[in-house]
Amino acid sequence: MANFFTSSIGKKLMMALAGLFLSIFLLVHLGLNSLLVIFDSTDKFNIAAHFMGTNILIKIFEVVLFGGFLLHIIYGIIVQIYNWIARPVSYKVSNNAQSSFFSKYMIHTAAIIFAFLVIHLSDFYFKAKFFGGVEEISIHGKEMHNLGALVIAKFQMSGFVIFYVLSILFLGFHLLHGFQSAFQTLGLNHKTYTPIIYGAGIIFSIIVVVGYSLIPILIYFIR
Amino acid sequence: MDLKLKIWRQKNQNTKGKFVTYPVSNISKDSSFLEMMDVLNESLIAKDEEPIAFDHDCREGICGCCSLYINGRPHGPDEKITVCQLHMRKFKDGETVVIEPWRARPFPVIKDLIVDRTAFDKIITEGGYISVNTGNAADASVIPISKEDADLSFDAAACIGCGACVAACKNASAMLFVSAKISQFALLPQGRIEAKQRVDSMISKMDELGFGSCTNTGACEAECPKGITLTNIARLNREFIKAKVG
Known part of the structure; x- marks a missing residue:
């Protein structure tokens, strides 16, 4: 009997589900970020960030979200290690032009995204939650972190903007294969719908890359 | 046509293998890849050298035996074929051809280019x-x-x-x-x-x-x-x- 959670297909299924869940989170996060460039004042962004940080339902969801990250990362590493072990002697000549380009570099793009995630979390999330040092601001009589000012200050540094945009580009490469791959792993393959899923994956990756990159670039040049 | 072959040689499962280079000449471009290997083996036998071990059986693309990884691709540079269906006209005169066995932990090399599948x-x-319980074969149209x-x-x-x-x-x-x-x-x-x-x-x-x-x-x-x-x-x-x- 194959155990669902330890079998190769089971591990991939968990990764696929977690990956799609994280993709939804990317859109939510992008929506919140966009408040910084849609409105002149950072108040709307700060109110939204305060809501996300204090609402009880969101807080419960936050745990689920971190669970999703952990599941995707840990299973990803385990699967990759088994895959390396499966070919102990490599080929002298390997012409793998036959397979899709970004699918071959998922663990590499993943490593870059993970490094970005750690830096990104310690710059904003952990700083607000644990490290302290984020200014307070009073909006409509409510005291809250002035995360908007923190983000804008960070994006005044050209090096930080370049690092941020490059990291997002690698996230886009990861999604380009990951999005449609998740559906295949879930067994969702269909003559008519699979090409649509492929197209949706490309559009989704472009939205994420352009959306997340445009915000720091706009802040850098306009604010 | 003349070719330079770089072939994986390995005595058995327990020894370390290495690539050995063999020049072959006067190969017909209409011969199959396995026939080219036969020509090389004939010349090795004539020189009292150990011929290269490679899997082959039906030579008509249905047995799945011929398992050579040629120039970085299983079954070589063509689509939807086995090695026995690969023709030498797919290669250029004077080309170096690298021939390796399948590489996977569950497929250990038995000898040279033969793996245990x-x-x-x-x-x-x-x-x-x-x-299915034995008995007369049911009519195909029953179900x-x-x-x-x-x-x-x-x-x-x-x-x-x-x-x-x-x-x-x-x-x-x-x-x-x-x-x-x-x-x-x-x-x-x-x-x-x-x-x-x-x-x-x-x-x-x-x-x-x-x-x-x-x-x-x-x-x-x-x-x-x-x-x-x-x-x-x-x-x-x-x-x-x-x-x-x-």
Whole structure:
């Protein structure tokens, strides 16, 4: 009997589900970020960030979200290690032009995204939650972190903007294969719908890359 | 035509192998790759040297024995063929051709270019069949089957178990092979009876033997000599979910 959670297909299924869940989170996060460039004042962004940080339902969801990250990362590493072990002697000549380009570099793009995630979390999330040092601001009589000012200050540094945009580009490469791959792993393959899923994956990756990159670039040049 | 061959030589499973270069000349561009190998072996035997061991049997593309990884591709530089169907006209005069055995932990090298593919047989033993009591063969028209399902099942059954999918996959995954063996039964009513147990046991064995997992790169599909498609892997994933959750 194959155990669902330890079998190769089971591990991939968990990764696929977690990956799609994280993709939804990317859109939510992008929506919140966009408040910084849609409105002149950072108040709307700060109110939204305060809501996300204090609402009880969101807080419960936050745990689920971190669970999703952990599941995707840990299973990803385990699967990759088994895959390396499966070919102990490599080929002298390997012409793998036959397979899709970004699918071959998922663990590499993943490593870059993970490094970005750690830096990104310690710059904003952990700083607000644990490290302290984020200014307070009073909006409509409510005291809250002035995360908007923190983000804008960070994006005044050209090096930080370049690092941020490059990291997002690698996230886009990861999604380009990951999005449609998740559906295949879930067994969702269909003559008519699979090409649509492929197209949706490309559009989704472009939205994420352009959306997340445009915000720091706009802040850098306009604010 | 003249060629320079870089061939993997390995005495047995326990010794370390190495590449040895052999020049071959006067090869007809109309000969098959295996005939070229025969010419080389004849010359080695004439010189009292050990001929190169390579797997081959039917030489008409249906047995799946010829397992050479040529210039970075299983079965060499052509689409939907086995090595015996590969012609020398696919190469340029004076070209260097690198010939390696399949590389995967579950496929250990026995000698030179021959690997042990017993792992595939072990997976089949776990459920790659249907259990039918003996007796007279039933009339084929007794159980109606839709044309579409019958065709898909037949396409899956075209798998010759050569292992090119494992050789091509960056993870040495056997998912395309297993998916074909699962699909040929999953699509037919006769195969549904043992469907859950079949997928469970075969996947369990596949993992135990040390094949990698599928990361949907599509290299297997591109190199399969019989055109087995990734849709079979999606079907295998569905069968696994059904067996575990349904």
